[in-house]
Amino acid sequence: MDEEKKNNEAEGRKLMENALKSVHEVKVGDVVTGEVLAIDEEKQLVVGIENTGVEGVVPFKELTADRNADINDLAKVGDKLQLVVLSTIGKDKENGSYLLSKRRLEERKIWDQIEEEYKAGHTVKGKVTNNVKGGLVVDVDGVRGFIPASMVEDRYVEDLSQYKGQELELAVVEIEPSENRLILSHRAVVAKEKEAEKKALYEKLQPGDIVEGKVARLTNFGAFVDLGGTDGLVHVSEISYDHVDKPSDVLKTGQEVKVKVLNVDPDRDRISLSIKATLPQPWDNIEEKAPVGAILEGKVKRLVTFGAFVEVFPGVEGLVHISQISHEHIASPGEVLQEGQDIKVKVLSVDPQQHRLALSIKALTENPHAGEEEEEGRSEGGNRSYRRSSERSGGRSERQPRRNDRGGNRGGSSFQSRPAANRGGSSNAKVSAPGEEEEDTGFSLGDLIGGALDQFKSDKQDDDSQDDNK
Structure with a gap:
């Protein structure tokens, strides 16, 4: 009996030693696995941190960025979640010793992905959530980014609210995960697309072609028409067979027009167009x-x-x-x-x-x-008869001017x-x-x-x- 008792005590000590060895120290910034133990009245998760013997809490805002989401759709008791340790909680708190976040961990992964795309020269997609003074706020897979107004388009945009809710392809201009700083540009993507479209357009466009375009802007000397990749110029003399003082008298920005290509000059980046050449002669x-x-x-x-x-x-x-x-x-x-x-x-x-x-x-x-x-007429008729009669009679007189x-x-x-x-x-x-x-x-x-x-x-x-x- 004594020997058996000694063996059991030895085995217990060994199990205790192994258990103590398996307990890891929890540090801020660590990525841990937490098992959902309960969902309290404050809509936060109480979790047990695996291999630590301690508990932590995941507030609702650290579970998702969607304030209207139902917490019961996001997690259930028994679920195991990947979490990041944000900070320690005072020992007097009942619901655990650590503040944990699922959202921040997902954002960290997204930051890493965005940084990889940035280094590779790739673009990312983001949804415009709001327009503020100076630019657009976008969501890139859960990460908040910002597009300055000067980087929205390759032209001035007066009303930025039109972009709200749109998903845009964006180039990463600046990224700093530690400061949650992500500056993006839609203008760079537009410029690259237009350059490719322009090259293709110059390759296929020939003088004499009749194409459709949209009036992009008006000047005193003519109208620039967007041909879908680049602009061509319709000189004021080529707008109409009738005299036109100002292009704005007969054309409007955004108007769809049919034009004839007069000349294509890729070296000077110029395309000459005519509207009147498409009209009846x-x-x-x-x-x-x-x-x-x-x-x-x-x-x-x-x-x-x-x-x-x-x-x-x-x-x-x-x-x-x-x-x-x-x-x-x-x-x-x-x-x-x-x-x-x-x-x-x-x-x-x-x-x-x-x-x-x-x-x-x-x-x-x-x-x-x-x-x-x-x-x-009658008088001159008589004079002619008189003169001819005189000549027939041998007169030498010449005809006099009448x-x-x-x-x-x-x-x-x-x-x-x-x-x-x-x-x-x-x-x-x-x-x-x-x-x-x-x-x-x-x-x-x-x-x-x-x-x-x-x-x-x-x-x-x-x-x-x-x-x-x-």
Whole structure:
């Protein structure tokens, strides 16, 4: 019996020694395993720290960051949790000797993961939880991060509240786990994406392509259109066939537009675009819009020595020759017309292929000298008969210049008495005033000298007919 008793005591001492050896000292910062023993009235877990023989508590806020969560959904009696020791608790506390946290341990793991992604040059994803003065607050798998306002986009953003609730891809700018400091950037991700999109766009975009885009911003000289990777410029002259003073008069930021690619220059990072090139051509169906005899409203765009160019449709200008401006003799169109003046004109002829439109102002007004000209016509007819009779009788007298009451020569002489600037030229006549550059009018000689040539031919035919009857 005595020997058996001694053996039992020895075995007990050995078990005690082994138990004491298995008890580890608990230190702040240690990661321990805790078994849930109870959930108290203050919504905190009472746990036994494995291999220590001591207990600790896990407050609700150290269990989760979600204040609306149900603690009974997060843990149950008997569950074993990985916890980190935050601090010791006074010995007078009933529910344990150590303050433990599950949330902080998870955050520590996340911090380590974020730091690894940062060192590898990778991005992370975060959900915007709030917008504050100066930037956005985001949650990255439970870790609080901050995006300064200047790092939200590659442009100025006036209203940051629009990002609340969005999940963004972010680049890590600065990380310091010991200070819970995590600075992130969405702008860096956007810039990288746009650079890749720009490269792909320059590779596939060709002059002549018609694509869709969105007006990104407006300036005094044009509109920048986002093509989905980079911006192209629509110069103010390429917005419309009609005159545009300011792009903002006809376009709005964010407006969807169709554009034609005019030029692509990757070296200078420039893309030239046109909106008006996608619109119907101004001269299309011009014979239907402006048939001969039609009366149209127009605006005087330019005054030149031989007439006035009048815009009757956006991008469509016609010429009112100086002889078609007034029934009265005028030395220059500026005597009766002004640039910008609204007038009515009558269509005399249409040439769709050559983009020519001959117009008249005087055709819409009554000729105050109609009666006088009829009388002069009869008188001159008699004079011609007299002169021809004199020649047949052997007279040597030459024909004398015929002048009307207003001092102007008629027939062929009227063309010669007209100032040189008012005469036509070849089929591509160029007429300029002193000091002005010559301008290709696109009108023929007959277009520019009006009815003078026809009158000259008519008089000559009369003369020839009389001679044939001699």
